[in-house]
Amino acid sequence: MQKLILGRKNHITIVSAILIIIAYVSKLGFQNEPIAIWSLIIASVLGVIPIAIQAYQALKVKVVSIDVLVTIAVIGAFIIKNYEESAIVTFLFLFGAYLEQRTLNKTRSAIKELTEMAPEVALKQLKNGEFEEVEIEEVDVGDILLVKTGAKIPVDGTVLTGEGHINEASITGEAVPVSKKKDSGVYAGTILENGTLQITADRVGEDTTFGKIIELVEEAQDSKSEAERFIDRFSKYYTPTVLGLSFIVGLISRDIELAITILVLGCPGALVIGVPVSNVAGIGNGARHSVLLKGSEVISDFSRLDTMVFDKTGTLTIGNPKVADKEIYADNVDEVLAYLSSVEKESDHPLAKAVVEYIGDTKSYTVEKTVVVKGGGIVAHVEGHRVAVGNVALMEQENVLLSEKVRGDIARFEENGNSLVLTSVDGELKALIGIRDQIRPGVKENLQQLKKLGVKNLVVLSGDNQGTVDLVARELGLTEAHGHMLPEDKSAYIKALQERGQIVAFVGDGVNDSPSLALAQIGIAMGSGTDVAIETSDVVLMNSDFSRLPHALGLTKATANNMLQNIIIAVGVVLVLLASVFFSEWMNMSIGMLVHEASILVVILNAMRLLRYKL
Structure with a gap:
């Protein structure tokens, strides 16, 4: 039952929103108090159920999360018949959780698409010398395979006979086909554009370069999805503090209503909505400027990056x-x-x-x-x-x-x-x-803008030859340039940067870039790139307009600052309200609720400023 309810959280959020709207319309438009009250009661009960389940699950593993505080606060507001606050708090909490979690599964389809791109069959030489089409799983190291024009190379191998040109864009990212002849190496997943080749299989299945691409994407995505949200870390200290304060006050004063008031006033409504609304406003601004930002975790990491790594072909060049x-x-x-x-x-x-x-x-x-x-x-x-x-x-x-x-x-x-x-x-x-x-027009000026925004290192990694890569680096004023880089080489380089404590963004557009896009703290894909690159990335420049990259970085910095401002506003208001309960005579539940709702409005208006952001 718990799994069923948690699986319907988004539906519950929508129903709660509709019920709250009905309540306000009934109360303000038709002066129908009973319908308004019952709508708020139902919204509160529906909304608190999944939150209470999450609180229970957290307590089972000895974690006092914000879910616990929200659950107690909603129950308290319900006890003193403040249904409006209980309904709004539950809705805001659910909506905030939805905004935070909605992007976690965005990249999962990338694995499926990569798998579909992998070769499925091969023409294998039998003992009688003839070639027969077999499933790729039936190919072993040492087998001789025939590849015809237009077919995918099924394995990593070596050319035995024949000549032709192979499009290796899926591995190296380079658009110009590479000439192959006897003793040349070939990669699984690349395409023979002309000619006919016989090859011997050196690496098959998961051991091929293409197989390693899939493995690298899986590993990087798994590690990235485990990142904790700031609010959860904050709640580790905030929630027990408010609960303890409420309990102590209730115990000393013997005033249950005062204890509940502290819980209700301490419930972080503005805190819950402050970060997601900044996130939404930042994402909205990005969308209007052809930049797709996939969630608040991306915004946080992007705003702090110090190293940006570029693929060459299709990214810095056309x-x-x-x-x-x-x-x-x-x-x-x-x-x-x-x-x-x-x-x-x-x-x-x-x-x-x-x-x-x-x-x-x-x-x-x-x-x-x-x-x-x-x-x-x-x-x-x-x-x-x-x-x-x-x-x-x-x-x-x-x-x-x-x-x-x-x-x-x-x-x-x-x-x-x-x-x-x-x-x-x-x-x-x-x-x-x-x-x-x-080279893309205007790229040099855009790179200078990135430097002004605080990017210290600009690096190009490419499968092209070192001379060509050095030429591009000199022309664009890049910090480092490395050629002859296969996908695993790029990933290893990014790992080395991360191990030195650098926050790395990788900009690319091809299938070969997908492991690096997934591994870097921020993967940035060009919109004209492959579906796999776009799905694997955290940021997409939708029109493949490189000039949008400085705007994206500036926007994430502004959004991160806005989130911090909202957190300070939200926590500050809660502290003032709690202090006023003890040190003033004028503070009561009604005034507290008014200030509470006003703080929510303030953080929303503050976040809306991001919609007008320009670099």
């Missing part, structure tokens, strides 16, 4: 490779670009797509005798000309002369983190194209 630099070594520019576009349309490589997109609408030529040079590029005939498009190695293979100026341009492009696409026509170099992931 996540879509585009042409960034260009040098043309010919007078007939339009014709050269038309040749280049015509040849690149023959390829489905991401760099080719970036070139075609950059050139845009142009004259299209018929491409003949196309030859794909593995690891080099494409050679084809266009309008009677031999056109080669690819990397430096292909140009050297085609005996294309690369002058000192050209080699200088190539070095400069590479220093800027570009992937190179060179174009030669009839053995002469005509064009050099540099393609790279672009």
Whole structure:
């Protein structure tokens, strides 16, 4: 029965609110006192039942929680027939608990989504040499597997035969597919975009990198959900103090009504509602500014952070490779670009797509005798000309002369983190194209704002090569930059920061980021990222607008301060009321109730200021 009632707490809260509204409408609108009284009585009884159950459960384990104080205070208010106070206190307490607890299960669906993304089947080689589709559980270390274009790599393994390009975004976060050939390592959960591979299984099931991602998310979420709320810690001392004071006063004065008055006045109505209402106002402001904050625990940690760690691709950068630099070594520019576009349309490589997109609408030529040079590029005939498009190695293979100026341009492009696409026509170099992931506009200014808000360390972790990561770090003025980072490497780095006492926020957008998002005290996901990243995170920048990040940090600092103000107001009012009971002649139940309700209004109005917050 207890479990059933506690499972219906939200329904009880709604019914209590409706009954309180009916009571006030009946009393103020229709002067119908009986209906108002009975509505408040029913609301009080319904509301106090789950609170009393929680108080009983707390007392069983020798914990005097705020539930105990609220239960006694409500019973006391009921005894002296102050049904209005008993109904309002129970509703506020239940509503506050709802606001505090509603986000605890937000991230649980992330585990299910990750599991669904994991490979389920594999093409396994049988003893007769043929391949048969089997469940992933039937694959053992050492088995030979066949992976076709478009399929997921089922295990962590090593390429035996074949070549192809694999999209490793789910593991490294990098958008550009990686070329794989004999002896190359591959990861479970990544996708073979073209080609056919035979691989040998090195790690299977939970031992794969993808399996470790799921395990890391589970561990981090479990540890995070155990955090205690401030009000519970406060109640450890506050509740016994008020109960003891009431008991002593009742014992000495023999005045039961005075003892009950102390309990009622000591009931922390404003304290119960003060923190949740600040939380709600802060979350409301964030929502209006495209920032989703998932609860007060997030706000508290976020407001105190000193280290912010970023994934690179899709977070600091746009996540879509585009042409960034260009040098043309010919007078007939339009014709050269038309040749280049015509040849690149023959390829489905991401760099080719970036070139075609950059050139845009142009004259299209018929491409003949196309030859794909593995690891080099494409050679084809266009309008009677031999056109080669690819990397430096292909140009050297085609005996294309690369002058000192050209080699200088190539070095400069590479220093800027570009992937190179060179174009030669009839053995002469005509064009050099540099393609790279672009830094998000305005990110540098946003990072400066974060520093002004108190973030001491700005770190980038990426699966990309160290040179490219260093380039991004220098351009943006970051504190540290680390490349070649797999998901477990990122998680280990964040753990090391936390062990040194730093409060860490991690900003990312991919499946590979989900362990770090869950492990960091504050996980921040870009809204255009994967569902798993968004569900696992504590904060979501809904429009993937990086400029919202400084607003989010400033808002959480303002919200944390507002919560503290409300706590001080609430506790201060209670102390004044209790002191007035003993040291003044004018304090009575009616005045106490008026001040009590006024304090609730004050903390609500104070919290509403957050709705107008701007950085």
